[in-house]
Amino acid sequence: MKMPEPDREVIERRAAIATALREIVPGEGVIDDLDERRAYEADGLTAYQTIPMLVVLPETTEQISRILRYCHEEGIKVVPRGAGTSLSGGALPLEDGVLLGLAKLNRVLDIDYDNRCAVVQPGVTNLAVTQAVSGEGFYYAPDPSSQIACTIGGNIAENSGGVHCLKYGLTTNNVLGLEVVLIDGEVFRIGGKHLDAEGYDLLGLLTGSEGLLAVVTEVTVRILRAPETARAVLIGFPTSEDAGACVSAVIGAGIIPGGMEMMDRPAIKAAEEFVEAGYPLDAGALLIVELDGPETEVDDLIARVEGIARKHNALTTRISENEEERERFWAGRKAAFPAIGRISPDYYCMDGTIPRHQLPKVLARMNELSEDYGLRVANVFHAGDGNLHPLILYDANEPGELEKAEKFGADILRLCVEVGGVLTGEHGVGVEKRDLMGAMFSEEDLNQQQRLKCAFDPASLLNPGKVFPTLHRCAELGRVHIHGGKTRFPDIPRF
Amino acid sequence: MTTTLKPETADQVREAVQWAGGNETPLEVVGSGSKRAFGRPTDLAYTLELRALTGISLYEPEELVLSAAAGTPLAEIERALAGANQQLDFEPPDFRRLLGIDDGGGRGGTLGGAIACNFSGPRRIKAGAARDHFLGFKAISGRGEDFKSGGRVVKNVTGYDLSKLMAGSWGTLGVMTEVTVKVLPAAEKTRTVLVMGADLTAAVEAMTVALRSPYDVSGAAHLPAGLTGTSEVSYVREAGGAVTAVRIEGPGPSVEYRCEVLRRELGRFGQTEELHGMNSSLFWAEVRDLIPFAGAGDRRIVWRISIPPQSAPAVVDRLAGRAGADTLLDWGGGLVWLAVEAADDAAFDEVRAVVAETGGHATLIRAAEEIRAAVPVFQPQADAVAALSRRIKAGLDPLGVLNPGRMYAGV
Ligand SMILES: Cc1cc2nc3c(=O)[nH]c(=O)nc-3n(C[C@H](O)[C@H](O)[C@H](O)COP(=O)(O)OP(=O)(O)OC[C@H]3O[C@@H](n4cnc5c(N)ncnc54)[C@H](O)[C@@H]3O)c2cc1C
Numbered sequence: 001m002k003m004p005e006p007d008r009e010v011i012e013r014r015a016a017i018a019t020a021l022r023e024i025v026p027g028e029g030v031i032d033d034l035d036e037r038r039a040y041e042a043d044g045l046t047a048y049q050t051i052p053m054l055v056v057l058p059e060t061t062e063q064i065s066r067i068l069r070y071c072h073e074e075g076i077k078v079v080p081r082g083a084g085t086s087l088s089g090g091a092l093p094l095e096d097g098v099l100l101g102l103a104k105l106n107r108v109l110d111i112d113y114d115n116r117c118a119v120v121q122p123g124v125t126n127l128a129v130t131q132a133v134s135g136e137g138f139y140y141a142p143d144p145s146s147q148i149a150c151t152i153g154g155n156i157a158e159n160s161g162g163v164h165c166l167k168y169g170l171t172t173n174n175v176l177g178l179e180v181v182l183i184d185g186e187v188f189r190i191g192g193k194h195l196d197a198e199g200y201d202l203l204g205l206l207t208g209s210e211g212l213l214a215v216v217t218e219v220t221v222r223i224l225r226a227p228e229t230a231r232a233v234l235i236g237f238p239t240s241e242d243a244g245a246c247v248s249a250v251i252g253a254g255i256i257p258g259g260m261e262m263m264d265r266p267a268i269k270a271a272e273e274f275v276e277a278g279y280p281l282d283a284g285a286l287l288i289v290e291l292d293g294p295e296t297e298v299d300d301l302i303a304r305v306e307g308i309a310r311k312h313n314a315l316t317t318r319i320s321e322n323e324e325e326r327e328r329f330w331a332g333r334k335a336a337f338p339a340i341g342r343i344s345p346d347y348y349c350m351d352g353t354i355p356r357h358q359l360p361k362v363l364a365r366m367n368e369l370s371e372d373y374g375l376r377v378a379n380v381f382h383a384g385d386g387n388l389h390p391l392i393l394y395d396a397n398e399p400g401e402l403e404k405a406e407k408f409g410a411d412i413l414r415l416c417v418e419v420g421g422v423l424t425g426e427h428g429v430g431v432e433k434r435d436l437m438g439a440m441f442s443e444e445d446l447n448q449q450q451r452l453k454c455a456f457d458p459a460s461l462l463n464p465g466k467v468f469p470t471l472h473r474c475a476e477l478g479r480v481h482i483h484g485g486k487t488r489f490p491d492i493p494r495f
Numbered sequence: 496m497t498t499t500l501k502p503e504t505a506d507q508v509r510e511a512v513q514w515a516g517g518n519e520t521p522l523e524v525v526g527s528g529s530k531r532a533f534g535r536p537t538d539l540a541y542t543l544e545l546r547a548l549t550g551i552s553l554y555e556p557e558e559l560v561l562s563a564a565a566g567t568p569l570a571e572i573e574r575a576l577a578g579a580n581q582q583l584d585f586e587p588p589d590f591r592r593l594l595g596i597d598d599g600g601g602r603g604g605t606l607g608g609a610i611a612c613n614f615s616g617p618r619r620i621k622a623g624a625a626r627d628h629f630l631g632f633k634a635i636s637g638r639g640e641d642f643k644s645g646g647r648v649v650k651n652v653t654g655y656d657l658s659k660l661m662a663g664s665w666g667t668l669g670v671m672t673e674v675t676v677k678v679l680p681a682a683e684k685t686r687t688v689l690v691m692g693a694d695l696t697a698a699v700e701a702m703t704v705a706l707r708s709p710y711d712v713s714g715a716a717h718l719p720a721g722l723t724g725t726s727e728v729s730y731v732r733e734a735g736g737a738v739t740a741v742r743i744e745g746p747g748p749s750v751e752y753r754c755e756v757l758r759r760e761l762g763r764f765g766q767t768e769e770l771h772g773m774n775s776s777l778f779w780a781e782v783r784d785l786i787p788f789a790g791a792g793d794r795r796i797v798w799r800i801s802i803p804p805q806s807a808p809a810v811v812d813r814l815a816g817r818a819g820a821d822t823l824l825d826w827g828g829g830l831v832w833l834a835v836e837a838a839d840d841a842a843f844d845e846v847r848a849v850v851a852e853t854g855g856h857a858t859l860i861r862a863a864e865e866i867r868a869a870v871p872v873f874q875p876q877a878d879a880v881a882a883l884s885r886r887i888k889a890g891l892d893p894l895g896v897l898n899p900g901r902m903y904a905g906v
Contacts, residue, residue: 114703115803137709159652170649172656173627188879192854193803195829196613196624198874199902200668200884204626204659208652225709252557254580254680293711297749353648356558386558387650425650433653440653441643448642449655451890455883467654480638480893482517490510493547495499 001048001431003465006096010076014053017076021056021098024066029104031055040099043084043091044146045432047348047402052079052093057101061179061187061217064100068215069185071098077461078183080211082123082154085146087349088430090158090210090466100215102153108132109218115193117176119220122153126160129221138223141168144426145334153216159208161426163259163333164290166384168224170426172207177220180206183457192220205452210428211463213456230258230292232329233302235309236283236316240264240379243285244359246312247383250289253308255301257384258292261333264363266378267340267391274339277332278325280316287383288329336380337391344376344393348405352416353425356386365415366390373408375401387425388416414439429467437469446470451477497523499542505633505641505672511543512670513639515896524666524898526566526608532594533612534665534901535872536864545607548672551575553647560630560647562675565607572606576678583609584679585625586616586779592789593797594861607671613663616783617714617742620706620826626662628677634661634669637892647675660887666898667906668891682744686754687714687770687778690761692736695719695824696808701764702827703804705741708760710753714742714779715827722787722823728778730768739764742779787823788834788861795819795834796862798846802855804828813849817842837863843870850874873902 010017021030031037032054041049058064071078077097084091093099105121108128112118113136120129126147129140143162144150150160156178161170168174177191190206191197206213237243243262250257263271263279263286272279279286287309291301306317320326332339340347354362363379370377376393390412394405413423417439424433437446446468453460454474464471500522502508515522523542525531545566553562556579563572569587576582587609589602596603610632615624622628631645644657661671690701698717705712717739718731726732741761743753758767770778781787788797802810807828815822819836835842850857856874859867876884881903888895888906900906 112803112805113707114805116706159656161650165650169623169627172659173623182879182883186879188877190880194801194853194855195619195826196615196663196801198801198856198858199663199876199880200887201613201626201659201663202880202883204656204662207659208656213655225707227711228709248557251559251680254683256680293745294709294749294752296752297746300746300748353646353650355555355560355647357555382650385649387648420646421648422646422651423653425648426652428652429654437654440646442641444640445642445644446654448636448644448891449657452655452657452660452887455886455890478890478893480516490500490507490514492507492511493501493503495501 003094006094010096011053017074018054020070021054021067024070025056025058025063029057029059031057040081040084040093040101043086043089045087045089045092045430048089048092048431050093050095052099053096055099055101057104059104061181064215064217065181065185065187067100068181068183072184072461075459075461077464079463080157080215082151083125083149085150086154086158086428086430087351088424088428088432090428090430092431094465102151105217112193113138116223117193117220118223119218120152121218122216123151126150126152126155133223137226139226140221141174141224142171145337152219152221156207156216156219157209157211158426158428161382161387163261163330163382166260166382167256167258172204174222175203175207175219176222178203178206178216179218180214180216182214183462210430210467212453212467213462227292229295229298230290230326231298231302232288232290232320232326233305234279234318234329235287235289235314236280237285237287238283238313238315240285240363241360242313243287244356244383246287246309248356249308249312250305251384253304255304257289259288259290260384261288262286262381262383263333263336264379266376267336267380270339270343270378271332271336274342275331275335277328278318279332283315288333333380340378340391340393345395345397348392348394348409350388350390350392350409350412351424351427352413352421353385353387354416354419354421358419358421362388362415362419366412369408369411373404375405375408386421410436431466434467435469447472447477454478497540497542499544501544501547503547505635508548508670508672509635509639509641512635512637512896515541516637516639516894519894521896521899524670526605527568527603529589529591529596529603530594530608530612532596533590533860534867536868537898537901543670546605552673556581559678560675561678562647562673563606565671565674566605569604569606569609570602573602580681581678582681583628583676584618584622585628586618586783587625588614588616588783590784593785606676607674610662610674611664611666611671617716617779617825620715620829621711621713626659629658629662629674630677631658631675632661632671633673634671636669637894637897642669645675649677665901667888667901668897670897684747684750685742685744685772685775686750687775688741688743688754688757688761689730689768689770690739690765691734691768692765693739694737695811697764698737698739698824699804699807699828701739701761702741704760705757706827708757710743710757711745712741713744714740716740716782717824718787719822722821725787725790726778726781728770728774730770730774731778740778742775782825785823785832788821788832794837796837796839796842796866797860798833798857799860800831800833800850800855800857802829802831802850802853806853806855807831810849810853814846847874
């Protein structure tokens with residue numbers, strides 16, 4: 001992975017830059033010490049590491065605005081960081097860049113039940129939002145498995161999802177407003193406590209922009225009243241094909257469960273050994289289907305889902321009897337990544353999405369690839385919306401295994417695109433999938449995206465080296481090419 | 496004289512845009528023209544009309560996805576979806592009656608147009624807006640070049656989410672030729688709880704109680720006494736006072752249970768009634784299409800005001816005193832429809848100022864062409880946001896050939 005060539009001239013000014021930043025963020029807010037900086041050298045994609053030139057931890061929007069304006073004027077690159085749980089290297093530091101840590105902006109500013117929203121700073125963790133409102137029976141719907149640690153700012157940047165987004169949407173569907181700072185220090189707000197920010201949908205554009213367009217300094221999220229009841233059903237199937245067909249049949253019957261997750265045999269085994277969730281070890285595939293709503297609705301839908309499962313060769317079904325059991329059913333799924341971490345020295349987590357009916361084909365091909373590469377793979381799968389998380393097991397201490405795992409992963413992602421899917425469902429492009437973007441997009445598609453980058457950050461100082469495989473200069477992208485046939489009127493039906 | 500180009504293929508759309516760029520001749524871009532009487536008037540010599548670019552290219556009910564050429568009539572889309580018991584969950588409104596455009600009843604508009612305007616109906620509060628159901632597109636940029644974004648799957652964070660940007664951009668950034676949307680199962684049952692005679696403050700309170708409950712309300716609207724008379728639903732027409740409505744949808748037993756509990760809880764705000772099946776659907780279609788303001792002789796100016804729901808009583812209080820003013824509330828109070836006399840030009844500054852205080856925005860939906868040319872149709876933006884919008888436009892349509900000035904002067 002090639003990152004932009006570090007600017008030696010900037011690195012030489014490191015001490016002066018530290019001094020200037022200390023004027024903006026006094027005291028311990030600027031981290032200069034090598035060992036302390038090392039703590040920030042990677043995010044959740046630990047295969048990539050770079051020690052940042054400096055780390056700055058501001059506490060206010062005003063400080064952030066001043067830091068960005070300074071860096072903009074001085075031509076210094078900036079990498080925003082929340083909790084550093086990104087799995088795509090989105091928060092990977094740069095040798096010649098300032099790492100802008102947002103974790104200190106961690107206050108819940110306003111909870112407004114009557115308008116059904118909460119206003120929080122970007123460093124508040126995902127789970128903390130739900131915890132802040134659960135007393136009144138509310139919650140924040142997107143629930144990534146990393147929710148204890150990851151921040152709302154990071155969720156916005158990655159447009160994160162969770163096991164409940166089949167019914168309740170991704171981050172982008174649950175955000176009402178943002179305060180952001182552009183690289184030149186300009187602060188502005190979009191949206192608020194009302195619906196549908198007007199004009200171009202900058203809220204939608206910024207969500208999922210991976211820290212390349214602006215720094216998020218405040219977030220207004222929609223909060224939802226929790227359903228009266230939620231129950232989960234564990235269904236064991238002989239094969240992944242059966243489980244996949246069952247998922248289609250449930251949705252085909254007009255049922256959109258609160259969550260519908262699938263795990264294959266290796267993932268079931270690893271998770272069960274780790275948390276003892278009560279998963280059926282004889283099953284080739286496991287579905288966890290959660291139904292929520294009033295008691296009557298949940299009973300009715302569970303009966304229907306059970307009926308459908310039986311028709312699709314279900315081996316076992318178990319319905320959670322109480323909250324504790326429901327949470328235990330989920331605990332295995334939510335701990336799937338660390339569970340795999342226990343059975344293999346290292347694992348590499350992939351994140352493609354496919355049209356659901358392609359599942360058998362993709363799994364079969366993945367098994368072939370697994371044989372070819374000689375690396376095992378376990379699968380957890382947001383089955384309802386076709387988002388696959390193949391976990392490739394490898395040992396980084398074995399020479400060449402990491403490279404092999406990466407190649408295997410890239411093959412899987414290309415396969416996802418080939419069957420009509422996409423490179424990443426929720427983890428982002430970052431550095432990890434940057435060079436695969438060409439598998440999905442044409443040169444012109446990518447140019448259009450980069451033109452938007454130019455509208456926000458023409459000098460490309462904010463999180464450069466991520467998302468785009470080749471960087472074009474904004475002047476070059478802005479040029480207009482007049483197409484041939486200047487005056488010839490097109491031969492099109494006209495009236 | 497306006498020349499209308501009606502391309503039948505994406506290649507022809509590209510040709511038209513390239514021609515426009517080469518000759519620096521801007522194009523008015525429309526679907527079928529069902530919302531033409533809204534927005535800033537463009538007054539251009541050439542119109543690019545997409546209604547001949549039709550056809551559903553992919554519909555997989557079990558995958559909840561549909562792709563169609565951008566000019567495909569909504570009527571055709573909804574027919575296909577109904578065949579599999581599905582629907583566009585964002586309830587795209589049909590404003591032809593409101594805007595005085597009559598092209599023969601039925602369902603108006605194209606799928607591309609519905610997305611380009613990002614208008615959503617009463618279910619917005621639960622299901623999200625058009626943009627939340629928009630998965631991907633193919634388009635021709637103002638540069639005359641093909642580009643695409645998104646895909647056919649819901650979970651997708653590959654690159655910037657250009658679908659969001661295209662939704663609500665009113666054809667100013669690109670001409671969409673194909674769009675892909677998420678579709679959802681239609682509810683098995685729909686019922687509506689009516690609360691009779693609540694005044695505005697009580698109505699917002701009642702809707703808030705419903706929306707704060709765990710009963711998954713999918714519509715919350717309030718019609719004051721003067722606006723119930725046009726309804727085709729007799730319970731509403733003959734209410735003899737204000738009507739506050741709360742919609743419940745879902746599987747049968749669940750809907751019955753939730754209606755029962757809500758009726759009990761809302762009883763303290765007034766006498767309650769219940770609309771079932773057809774009556775319920777009819778009522779919400781009237782709210783969606785703003786039928787109470789769409790009377791044949793009604794020429795009043797209509798504003799669409801999006802605010803925090805709890806601001807509704809104060810906002811209405813300050814604006815409803817104007818001559819001939821009427822207000823209808825949707826989205827639990829978060830959407831205020833305001834009608835004022837056509838001659839009341841003093842209303843503009845006041846509406847904008849009152850709304851700005853809440854952080855929300857006001858859009859001029861119906862007004863004579865001269866007014867729409869003279870007054871900003873969309874809420875004026877903060878300088879930084881306006882500048883950013885201009886830079887975005889300049890990136891995708893540097894020659895300004897696509898619907899220039901349709902949203903804002905210079906964009
Ligand atoms: C065990 C594990 C499980 C996970 N499960 C899920 C899951 O279920 N679903 C899912 O979607 N993801 C999951 N993730 C991925 C990750 O947690 C999410 O992407 C998360 O949103 C990242 O948040 P963060 O605060 O850690 O951001 P970081 O990793 O610090 O940063 C991520 C990106 O956001 C940018 N950024 C951060 N804050 C801001 C800001 N305030 N303004 C602008 N840009 C900013 C950074 O520059 C970077 O590009 C998982 C990760 C792990 C390690």
